[in-house]
Amino acid sequence: MDNVITKSKDVTLLEILDRVLDKGVVISGDIVISLADVDLIYVGLKVLISSVETMERLRGAPFAGGQEEPN
Amino acid sequence: MQAAKRSRISRMGIYTYAIIDSNSKISSSINGLGGAVVYNIPYRNIGIVVSESEHVQDIAQEHILKHEEVVEKLMEDFTVLPMRFHTLFNREKDALLMMKEYCGDFRENLDRLRNKKEFGVRVIWPGDIKRNRIIDAYKKSNASAAMPDSSSVKSFVKEKFEEYKIDKEFEEEADKYIALIDNFFSRWACEKKIEKLKSENLLLNAFYLVEKEKEEDFKEAFERARDICICGDLKYLFSGPWPPYNFISLTKKTLHQRLSEADMFGRISPEQNLLDKGML
Numbered sequence: 001m002d003n004v005i006t007k008s009k010d011v012t013l014l015e016i017l018d019r020v021l022d023k024g025v026v027i028s029g030d031i032v033i034s035l036a037d038v039d040l041i042y043v044g045l046k047v048l049i050s051s052v053e054t055m056e057r058l059r060g061a062p063f064a065g066g067q068e069e070p071n
Numbered sequence: 072m073q074a075a076k077r078s079r080i081s082r083m084g085i086y087t088y089a090i091i092d093s094n095s096k097i098s099s100s101i102n103g104l105g106g107a108v109v110y111n112i113p114y115r116n117i118g119i120v121v122s123e124s125e126h127v128q129d130i131a132q133e134h135i136l137k138h139e140e141v142v143e144k145l146m147e148d149f150t151v152l153p154m155r156f157h158t159l160f161n162r163e164k165d166a167l168l169m170m171k172e173y174c175g176d177f178r179e180n181l182d183r184l185r186n187k188k189e190f191g192v193r194v195i196w197p198g199d200i201k202r203n204r205i206i207d208a209y210k211k212s213n214a215s216a217a218m219p220d221s222s223s224v225k226s227f228v229k230e231k232f233e234e235y236k237i238d239k240e241f242e243e244e245a246d247k248y249i250a251l252i253d254n255f256f257s258r259w260a261c262e263k264k265i266e267k268l269k270s271e272n273l274l275l276n277a278f279y280l281v282e283k284e285k286e287e288d289f290k291e292a293f294e295r296a297r298d299i300c301i302c303g304d305l306k307y308l309f310s311g312p313w314p315p316y317n318f319i320s321l322t323k324k325t326l327h328q329r330l331s332e333a334d335m336f337g338r339i340s341p342e343q344n345l346l347d348k349g350m351l
Contacts, residue, residue: 013132015310016139017135017314019139019153019314020139020316021135021155021156022136023153023155024152024155024176024314024316024319025089025090025152025317025321026152026158026321027158027169047161053123
């Protein structure tokens with residue numbers, strides 16, 4: 001992995017965590033309701049290794065606490 | 072044995088990495104979480120890049136880095152919308168239903184973000200020292216104009232007002248620095264996101280979306296900013312190029328948003344209802 005990420009960047013793990021755990025396409029729970037057939041499982045919020053700020057923000061998010069348990 | 076096998080199968084899912092602007096097969100060989108082969112599931116003229124994965128993986132630093140590695144490899148050949156870490160579906164069919172649901176949003180974002188990359192600029196300042204200076208200045212001016220005041224209510228109000236003035240002055244000073252720094256970097260960016268004073272010493276956490284042909288200019292600009300040290304006693308942290316994590320904007324409303332717009336009895340407005348049914 002190293003080649004891709006660290007070669008040309010002044011990257012810290014925090015920078016990666018802040019993006020990968022907290023940003024990008026976030027599909028939230030409404031899809032479970034709006035499309036009855038879809039069984040969306042999102043467990044990311046339960047398992048964070050993250051900055052305190054990220055954790056605090058995610059606690060307020062719709063899926064905080066992990067409503068969906070993995071089967 | 073059969074039961075054990077069934078249980079193992081039921082734990083498998085589809086782990087998603089990114090939406091890409093292609094419905095073709097991925098030509099390069101990429102391995103994702105657990106070494107599984109990464110592949111594209113086409114939907115119309117776009118695709119969602121996935122690999123088979125256990126629903127429950129040990130969540131470790133290496134998995135987070137692997138997710139990012141896959142997205143960055145995809146970024147070499149495609150425009151990407153990275154998925155948030157650990158977004159899983161049970162079956163491909165579910166991922167495709169999600170694509171159907173969000174297809175318009177994904178296309179709009181892919182078009183807007185084509186040939187653009189994200190850069191991060193964090194600026195650290197001695198905020199604690201700055202604030203103490205402001206407080207000292209207030210103390211001095213108050214000492215010279217000290218009036219004995221026995222009313223505790225008055226002194227409480229006065230104290231709160233002073234705290235407010237100190238906060239305001241602190242923020243005004245931060246704004247001046249931020250304006251200078253942001254003006255400098257904005258010249259090379261087509262979009263930006265600015266977070267101010269996320270903590271006392273983190274003056275600025277900024278994200279700039281930069282066109283590919285301006286990428287080198289932006290890097291040089293950062294070097295120059297660091298060398299000439301815009302605004303003196305600041306420390307600059309630079310990162311990028313990144314996939315555009317901070318510039319994805321989905322307009323389709325989430326349940327959370329819809330509920331927050333509902334009235335006190337939980338009723339969603341008729342307009343919203345029609346909108347949900349695709350009639351507006």
